[in-house]
Structures are given as C-alpha cells and as structure tokens.
Amino acid sequence: MYFIKNLERLQYFITICILKRKLVVTLSKIFKSMATYYSKDSQETLNQLGKRLKTIRLKKGLRQREVAERCGFNKSFYNVIEAGKRNITILTLQNIAYALEVPMEAFFRESALPVSPKERR
Numbered sequence: 001m002y003f004i005k006n007l008e009r010l011q012y013f014i015t016i017c018i019l020k021r022k023l024v025v026t027l028s029k030i031f032k033s034m035a036t037y038y039s040k041d042s043q044e045t046l047n048q049l050g051k052r053l054k055t056i057r058l059k060k061g062l063r064q065r066e067v068a069e070r071c072g073f074n075k076s077f078y079n080v081i082e083a084g085k086r087n088i089t090i091l092t093l094q095n096i097a098y099a100l101e102v103p104m105e106a107f108f109r110e111s112a113l114p115v116s117p118k119e120r121r
Helices: 002-019 021-059 064-071 075-082 090-100
Strands: none
Touching: 021 075, 021 090, 064 075, 064 090, 075 090
C-alpha cells in the first residue's frame, strides 16, 4: 500500500512536470543547488577528518609514512586521506584508528583526542 501511494505521487509529479515546463526548470535548479550544498558539506567533513588525523598523528610523534606502513597503505594514499581529498570507508578509518592506537571516536570528538606525554605533566 505504501509503495502504491508513493508511485501515485511520482506519477502526479511527472504529470505536473510534463504540463508545466517552467516548473521542471525551477526544480532542476533547486536540485542542482542542493547537490552543490551537499558536496560542499561533504568536502568540509573530509577536510575536518583529515585535520583530525593529522593532529592525532603529530601528537603521537609519527610520520605519514609510518602510519601508512602500519595500515598497509602507501604514503601517497594516506597523504590524500589526511589532506581531505579522499572519501574513505569505515573499515579504512578503523584500520587507521588501530594504527594510531586510538578509539575511532577520537576522529569525531575533540575531547577524545589523545594527550601527549608532554601535556600530561
């Protein structure tokens, strides 16, 4: 029943679009602007994640090459992740967390960042 109602709504929407060409153009602009908004938001998320990875890595006193080797990646792949230019899977993120010896929540919460030995004193 739910599927049929949605199908009827879709048919109604298509009918309106066919009858009113101006509406199609307007909807097309709306969808394009929404896609741009979401892509900018996603890029910002990747940039923030990359910055967090770098912060944790530096606090641990590790080089990109060392983290990449621990993960089984090449250095350039890890570099792209840290630069926020690569959308990675949750399994890749889990692998990085294991290599950095931090819980995955450290990538998402400021309070979960590890404290370096110098900061503990």
